[in-house]
Amino acid sequence: MLERAQHENATEVTFVLPADSPSGDVSVVGDFNDWRPGAHPLAARGDGTRAVTVQMPAEQRVHFRYLAHGDYWFDEDGADGHDGQNGYVRT
Structure with a gap:
Protein backbone atom coordinates (compact mmCIF):
# COMPACT_ATOMS: atom_id res chain seq x y z
CA MET A 1 0.00 0.00 0.00
CA LEU A 2 1.15 3.53 -0.71
CA GLU A 3 0.36 6.58 1.38
CA ARG A 4 1.08 10.08 0.08
CA ALA A 5 1.35 13.55 1.52
CA GLN A 6 1.59 16.42 -0.95
CA HIS A 7 3.75 19.42 -0.12
CA GLU A 8 4.49 22.51 -2.19
CA ASN A 9 7.54 21.16 -4.05
CA ALA A 10 7.69 17.56 -2.90
CA THR A 11 5.63 14.49 -2.18
CA GLU A 12 6.19 12.17 0.76
CA VAL A 13 5.45 8.59 -0.25
CA THR A 14 5.10 5.99 2.48
CA PHE A 15 5.59 2.40 1.37
CA VAL A 16 3.58 0.06 3.63
CA LEU A 17 3.60 -3.74 3.91
CA PRO A 18 2.18 -6.25 6.40
CA ALA A 19 4.55 -6.94 9.29
CA ASP A 20 5.15 -10.58 8.35
CA SER A 21 4.64 -10.88 4.61
CA PRO A 22 7.20 -11.50 3.34
CA SER A 23 9.19 -12.47 6.40
CA GLY A 24 12.57 -10.93 7.15
CA ASP A 25 14.02 -7.59 6.22
CA VAL A 26 12.52 -5.63 3.32
CA SER A 27 13.68 -2.41 1.69
CA VAL A 28 12.26 -0.30 -1.09
CA VAL A 29 14.66 0.49 -3.92
CA GLY A 30 14.20 2.67 -6.95
CA ASP A 31 15.11 5.76 -8.91
CA PHE A 32 15.07 7.85 -5.72
CA ASN A 33 17.96 5.94 -4.11
CA ASP A 34 19.90 4.82 -7.19
CA TRP A 35 18.53 1.27 -6.71
CA ARG A 36 20.69 0.73 -3.58
CA PRO A 37 19.41 -2.25 -1.56
CA ASP A 47 -0.57 -0.87 13.73
CA GLY A 48 0.93 -4.20 12.69
CA THR A 49 2.47 -2.97 9.45
CA ARG A 50 5.97 -1.88 8.50
CA ALA A 51 6.80 1.16 6.46
CA VAL A 52 9.30 3.71 5.25
CA THR A 53 8.63 7.26 4.06
CA VAL A 54 10.62 8.79 1.21
CA GLN A 55 10.47 12.43 0.14
CA MET A 56 10.47 12.84 -3.65
CA PRO A 57 10.24 15.78 -6.05
CA ALA A 58 6.70 16.69 -7.05
CA GLU A 59 5.29 15.85 -10.46
CA GLN A 60 7.62 12.95 -11.24
CA ARG A 61 7.16 9.32 -12.24
CA VAL A 62 9.37 7.28 -9.93
CA HIS A 63 10.13 3.59 -10.53
CA PHE A 64 10.60 1.20 -7.61
CA ARG A 65 10.43 -2.40 -6.33
CA TYR A 66 10.72 -4.10 -2.97
CA LEU A 67 13.68 -6.30 -2.06
CA ALA A 68 13.26 -8.88 0.70
CA HIS A 69 15.65 -11.25 2.43
CA GLY A 70 17.08 -13.91 0.13
CA ASP A 71 17.25 -11.62 -2.92
CA TYR A 72 13.45 -11.80 -3.35
CA TRP A 73 12.24 -8.90 -5.53
CA PHE A 74 8.54 -8.08 -5.71
CA ASP A 75 6.16 -5.37 -6.83
CA GLU A 76 3.59 -3.19 -5.10
CA ASP A 77 0.06 -4.14 -6.15
CA GLY A 78 -1.10 -0.61 -5.34
CA ALA A 79 1.45 1.11 -7.58
CA ASP A 80 0.13 3.69 -10.04
CA GLY A 81 1.30 1.40 -12.82
CA HIS A 82 3.94 -1.05 -14.04
CA ASP A 83 6.24 -0.69 -17.03
CA GLY A 84 6.77 -4.43 -17.48
CA GLN A 85 9.83 -4.45 -15.26
CA ASN A 86 9.12 -2.16 -12.28
CA GLY A 87 6.23 -0.47 -10.58
CA TYR A 88 5.98 3.27 -10.54
CA VAL A 89 4.37 6.01 -8.51
CA ARG A 90 3.42 9.47 -9.74
CA THR A 91 4.31 12.14 -7.28
Whole structure:
Protein backbone atom coordinates (compact mmCIF):
# COMPACT_ATOMS: atom_id res chain seq x y z
CA MET A 1 0.00 0.00 0.00
CA LEU A 2 1.15 3.53 -0.71
CA GLU A 3 0.36 6.58 1.38
CA ARG A 4 1.08 10.08 0.08
CA ALA A 5 1.35 13.55 1.52
CA GLN A 6 1.59 16.42 -0.95
CA HIS A 7 3.75 19.42 -0.12
CA GLU A 8 4.49 22.51 -2.19
CA ASN A 9 7.54 21.16 -4.05
CA ALA A 10 7.69 17.56 -2.90
CA THR A 11 5.63 14.49 -2.18
CA GLU A 12 6.19 12.17 0.76
CA VAL A 13 5.45 8.59 -0.25
CA THR A 14 5.10 5.99 2.48
CA PHE A 15 5.59 2.40 1.37
CA VAL A 16 3.58 0.06 3.63
CA LEU A 17 3.60 -3.74 3.91
CA PRO A 18 2.18 -6.25 6.40
CA ALA A 19 4.55 -6.94 9.29
CA ASP A 20 5.15 -10.58 8.35
CA SER A 21 4.64 -10.88 4.61
CA PRO A 22 7.20 -11.50 3.34
CA SER A 23 9.19 -12.47 6.40
CA GLY A 24 12.57 -10.93 7.15
CA ASP A 25 14.02 -7.59 6.22
CA VAL A 26 12.52 -5.63 3.32
CA SER A 27 13.68 -2.41 1.69
CA VAL A 28 12.26 -0.30 -1.09
CA VAL A 29 14.66 0.49 -3.92
CA GLY A 30 14.20 2.67 -6.95
CA ASP A 31 15.11 5.76 -8.91
CA PHE A 32 15.07 7.85 -5.72
CA ASN A 33 17.96 5.94 -4.11
CA ASP A 34 19.90 4.82 -7.19
CA TRP A 35 18.53 1.27 -6.71
CA ARG A 36 20.69 0.73 -3.58
CA PRO A 37 19.41 -2.25 -1.56
CA GLY A 38 19.04 -1.46 2.13
CA ALA A 39 19.03 2.32 1.68
CA HIS A 40 15.35 2.54 2.70
CA PRO A 41 14.43 -0.39 4.98
CA LEU A 42 10.86 -0.76 6.17
CA ALA A 43 10.43 -0.55 9.96
CA ALA A 44 7.67 -1.88 12.21
CA ARG A 45 4.76 0.41 13.07
CA GLY A 46 2.34 0.09 15.98
CA ASP A 47 -0.57 -0.87 13.73
CA GLY A 48 0.93 -4.20 12.69
CA THR A 49 2.47 -2.97 9.45
CA ARG A 50 5.97 -1.88 8.50
CA ALA A 51 6.80 1.16 6.46
CA VAL A 52 9.30 3.71 5.25
CA THR A 53 8.63 7.26 4.06
CA VAL A 54 10.62 8.79 1.21
CA GLN A 55 10.47 12.43 0.14
CA MET A 56 10.47 12.84 -3.65
CA PRO A 57 10.24 15.78 -6.05
CA ALA A 58 6.70 16.69 -7.05
CA GLU A 59 5.29 15.85 -10.46
CA GLN A 60 7.62 12.95 -11.24
CA ARG A 61 7.16 9.32 -12.24
CA VAL A 62 9.37 7.28 -9.93
CA HIS A 63 10.13 3.59 -10.53
CA PHE A 64 10.60 1.20 -7.61
CA ARG A 65 10.43 -2.40 -6.33
CA TYR A 66 10.72 -4.10 -2.97
CA LEU A 67 13.68 -6.30 -2.06
CA ALA A 68 13.26 -8.88 0.70
CA HIS A 69 15.65 -11.25 2.43
CA GLY A 70 17.08 -13.91 0.13
CA ASP A 71 17.25 -11.62 -2.92
CA TYR A 72 13.45 -11.80 -3.35
CA TRP A 73 12.24 -8.90 -5.53
CA PHE A 74 8.54 -8.08 -5.71
CA ASP A 75 6.16 -5.37 -6.83
CA GLU A 76 3.59 -3.19 -5.10
CA ASP A 77 0.06 -4.14 -6.15
CA GLY A 78 -1.10 -0.61 -5.34
CA ALA A 79 1.45 1.11 -7.58
CA ASP A 80 0.13 3.69 -10.04
CA GLY A 81 1.30 1.40 -12.82
CA HIS A 82 3.94 -1.05 -14.04
CA ASP A 83 6.24 -0.69 -17.03
CA GLY A 84 6.77 -4.43 -17.48
CA GLN A 85 9.83 -4.45 -15.26
CA ASN A 86 9.12 -2.16 -12.28
CA GLY A 87 6.23 -0.47 -10.58
CA TYR A 88 5.98 3.27 -10.54
CA VAL A 89 4.37 6.01 -8.51
CA ARG A 90 3.42 9.47 -9.74
CA THR A 91 4.31 12.14 -7.28
